[in-house]
Amino acid sequence: MSPPETGSRRRRGAVLSAMSLNLDSEDDFCLEENRFKQYCAEFIKHSQQIGDDWEWKSIKDFPDGYMSKTHFQMKNGNTSLIFKDSTKESDDQILTHVEEALDDSQVAGICATSEVIRYEYHVLYSSSYQVPVLYFRACFLDGRPLTLDEIWEGVHECYRARLLEGPWDTITQQEHPLLGQPFFVLHPCRTNEFMAPVLANSRRENRNINYITSWLSIVGPVVGLNLPLSYAKLVSEQNTKAD
């Protein structure tokens, strides 16, 4: 990770290290904006190799940018039918296999366009928290945006109970810092906490990891975004080469 930017942070970090037995202060794992962009670039490079549709979006006249991906999903979280974004130049719509367990009534439901949801995910950098933040929005194909209740229904069962219990890490609706439009946000206040052990471990083991890949693999599934395992293999290959 990069060294702290200011003298006061370095002093504070040293004091914390001296005071506690835990040498891995959370401050050591803050993500600098330039590193954020580097990790995003590596991530997108791999995404292009595997056709995962992540892109970097820049804002005209601003140095800021963000990673973006759009995908389609069934309302009940059934992702066995996934359509590629028809607005993209590349391919025709690709229909993946339909689960055999579906009966006729379910198939008819799937064909109804109102059941298909368009999810848009943005990965931005938060200067105040010094971590990446996941913004997302979702709408039906007829343009109707999902309500917060409907978003909650889409949260993976694995996380729903705990998210509802928690007062901090929640899904809230905020204005997108760069686009000025309403988006849902997975609050970043605890990101450092759950990233710290992973980063500390990688430092101890002298392994290179991509912060964005690790972070997104953790937070993404909460809101229906699953990273293909290929991203994890990429890290492994890099470490093998380094050995």
Next chain:
Amino acid sequence: MAEVEKQLLLSPQDSSRGECGEEPPNVGTAVGVAEPAPPSAGSPVTEEPAEDTKKKIDVLLKAVGDTPIMKNKKWAVERTRTIQGLIDFIKKFLKLVASEQLFIYVNQSFAPSPDQEVGTLYECFGSDGKLVLHYCKSQAWG
């Protein structure tokens, strides 16, 4: 014991059974292990059937950070067990409260999605006949 064994094998999706605990290869106190294995179980874990017919894979669980270390680290896990199932099992084993989140990582850095099957992870990341998974407790999600 035999009855429990049969039920465990017939209902692999029932995570409350903790079937990750059956037939741990190198631990003395096993949970729910019966003598005669029903036909569907194939050979006991200690034998080496052909890779593609092996129903269970060996998983080594390693703690990250200040997460409690499991006394039994090696488990034989059904290929179709999901990450979510494994998370539920480890949380029960470590007696974590519901509000504590547990993350599982492959390659010490990547969290597979909850629906990912352990068998697939073994095929991608397994080596020396086992899959190493790191687990980490966090308060992140409240």
